[in-house]
Amino acid sequence: MSPRSTAAEAGRRREEIAVHAAESASVIGLEGLTLGRVADQVGISKAGLVGQFGSKEELQLAALDAAIAVFRREVWEPAAGAEPGLPRLRAILGAWVDYLAGDVFPGGCFITAAGAEFDDRPGRVRDAVAKAGAQWNAVLGEQVLIAVKSGEMPASTDHDEIVQALTSFAVGLNQAVRLHGDHDAPERARRLMAKAIGAPSI
Amino acid sequence: MSPRSTAAEAGRRREEIAVHAAESASVIGLEGLTLGRVADQVGISKAGLVGQFGSKEELQLAALDAAIAVFRREVWEPAAGAEPGLPRLRAILGAWVDYLAGDVFPGGCFITAAGAEFDDRPGRVRDAVAKAGAQWNAVLGEQVLIAVKSGEMPASTDHDEIVQALTSFAVGLNQAVRLHGDHDAPERARRLMAKAIGAPSI
DNA sequence: CCTACCGATCGGTAGG
DNA sequence: CCTACCGATCGGTAGG
Numbered sequence: 001m002s003p004r005s006t007a008a009e010a011g012r013r014r015e016e017i018a019v020h021a022a023e024s025a026s027v028i029g030l031e032g033l034t035l036g037r038v039a040d041q042v043g044i045s046k047a048g049l050v051g052q053f054g055s056k057e058e059l060q061l062a063a064l065d066a067a068i069a070v071f072r073r074e075v076w077e078p079a080a081g082a083e084p085g086l087p088r089l090r091a092i093l094g095a096w097v098d099y100l101a102g103d104v105f106p107g108g109c110f111i112t113a114a115g116a117e118f119d120d121r122p123g124r125v126r127d128a129v130a131k132a133g134a135q136w137n138a139v140l141g142e143q144v145l146i147a148v149k150s151g152e153m154p155a156s157t158d159h160d161e162i163v164q165a166l167t168s169f170a171v172g173l174n175q176a177v178r179l180h181g182d183h184d185a186p187e188r189a190r191r192l193m194a195k196a197i198g199a200p201s202i
Numbered sequence: 203m204s205p206r207s208t209a210a211e212a213g214r215r216r217e218e219i220a221v222h223a224a225e226s227a228s229v230i231g232l233e234g235l236t237l238g239r240v241a242d243q244v245g246i247s248k249a250g251l252v253g254q255f256g257s258k259e260e261l262q263l264a265a266l267d268a269a270i271a272v273f274r275r276e277v278w279e280p281a282a283g284a285e286p287g288l289p290r291l292r293a294i295l296g297a298w299v300d301y302l303a304g305d306v307f308p309g310g311c312f313i314t315a316a317g318a319e320f321d322d323r324p325g326r327v328r329d330a331v332a333k334a335g336a337q338w339n340a341v342l343g344e345q346v347l348i349a350v351k352s353g354e355m356p357a358s359t360d361h362d363e364i365v366q367a368l369t370s371f372a373v374g375l376n377q378a379v380r381l382h383g384d385h386d387a388p389e390r391a392r393r394l395m396a397k398a399i400g401a402p403s404i
Numbered sequence: 405c406c407t408a409c410c411g412a413t414c415g416g417t418a419g420g
Numbered sequence: 421c422c423t424a425c426c427g428a429t430c431g432g433t434a435g436g
Contacts, residue, residue: 027322032233035431047433048405056431107322112377116318119380120229120309130381137382161390164378168394171377172370175314178321179332180339188363192370237415249417250421258415406436413430420422 014052014062017042021063022070026107029117030060030125060125067110068132074099076139086152086199089143093166093193093202100173101186108178112171137163144197153198165196216254216264219244223265224272228309231319232262232327262327269312270334276301278341288354288401291345295368295395296404302375303388310380314373339365346399355400367398 020042025033035056039049053059079091100109107113115133118126144159169189176185190202222244227235237258241251255261281293302311309315317335320328346361371391378387392404 029231029233029319031231034429036429045406046431047407050432051405113318115377115381116315117231119315119377126381133377133381158390160386161393164374164387164390165371165394167377168370168374168391169367171373172366175317175321175335175369175373176366179317179328179335184362185366188360188366189370191363192367236413238413247422248415249423252416253421408434410433411430414428415426417426418424 015066017049017052018059018062018066019070021059022067022110023106025060025063026067026105026110026113028107030063030114031117031121033060033063035059057124061128064110064114064125064128064132067105067114070104071099071109071111074104085143085146085150086197089140089147089197090199090202092140092143093197094190096170097173097186097189097193097202100170100189101177109170109174112174115171133167137167140166147197162196166193169193169196217268219251219254220261220264220268221272223261224269224312225308227262227265228269228307228312228315230309232265232316233319233323235262235265237261259326263330266312266316266327266330266334269307269316272306273301273311273313276306287345287348287352288399291342291349291399292401292404294342294345295399296392298372299375299388299391299395299404302372302391303379311372311376314376317373335369339369342368349399364398368395371395371398 017038021033021038024038024041033056035049036046038059039046042049049059053062075092075095078095079088082088082091111129111132114125114129118129140163141159144153144157144162147153148155148157148159169192173185173189176182176189194200194202219240223235223240226240226243235258237251238248240261241248244251251261255264277294277297280297281290284290284293313331313334316327316331320331342365343361346355346359346364349355350357350359350361371394375387375391378384378391396402396404
């Protein structure tokens, strides 16, 4: 029996479509995605696309998963080699600013945008966005806790406050760059983040 | 000649519709507004609504204007009586946190949401959102400058950096409250803002 | 994966 | 402000 290609290849094709949908959604929003437009862009019929994903909501969830994978690759993985605690936190924040200041997605940070778009719309997409955000906050909080325990940060540190500050600087940076085209914002964000964690620089 | 009501009354009606559209858009987004739905909600025909505003884009711009007026009333006006400089800045930030933590719009801070939604979509709506954001940044920056000149803040203060920090805390607070339902976030934002401007509290 | 089609709704216009 | 209507597109299904 010759290999029918099928399974693995179909999965790869699905992933390609999901990445494309994520890029598209970074500009027009997850709710702005339409089955017809995505189908046209990737060169299949609308019915074919529905066959792959089942429904628009499933396509949105797949696009979100693809965007989360990109974020992990761009921000988490470069920092995963650094020592847990302050060194890893600094590596994460540096990669995060690079990611936000760069052009990974044509429409800026996908997850930030999806958070703003779905924060008031109950449903599976909102739940998935909130979960991803909460998990990321947990990653940051963990590094702060380790830094405190190892004496790299003062014992009086309020780690929830620091995490809120860092995520605020990130989403604020996204807005400054995307909406206002502020080219100095990334450097400012770096300084603000460094101060927030008591490091000399990011 | 008996007063035909008309002009003033029509203007009031238009304003009512714009406020309603703004509330609706705070949940579903400015792009999610549709002429048919808004018309139904305010009890007129779709053609009647088009007669009032001309097009969907004009309705979006009117909704944005209405939201800006609400923001001014809720955040700027309560602080306008305070002395320019640090006192006024503290009053603004206190009112801002109250506004973001409260339920002025059913879907959270309208302008923050519109900024995220339109940051990558060229057009008049995007331009209007960016202009409103830039003007608000200028208001904040002005208070910082006055505070520095009067010696309330150190001469080494980087006022652009402080403004970026403050707007970041605001948009981050909006996300923490709306997406994560974090009830402690407003108090944390208050502490972070106070530290950023070197005040004992907000 | 495809063509062909469904009812609903989109933004907007014609005409009054 | 209204009714009636336009062509386009929406999410999705039938049947293959």
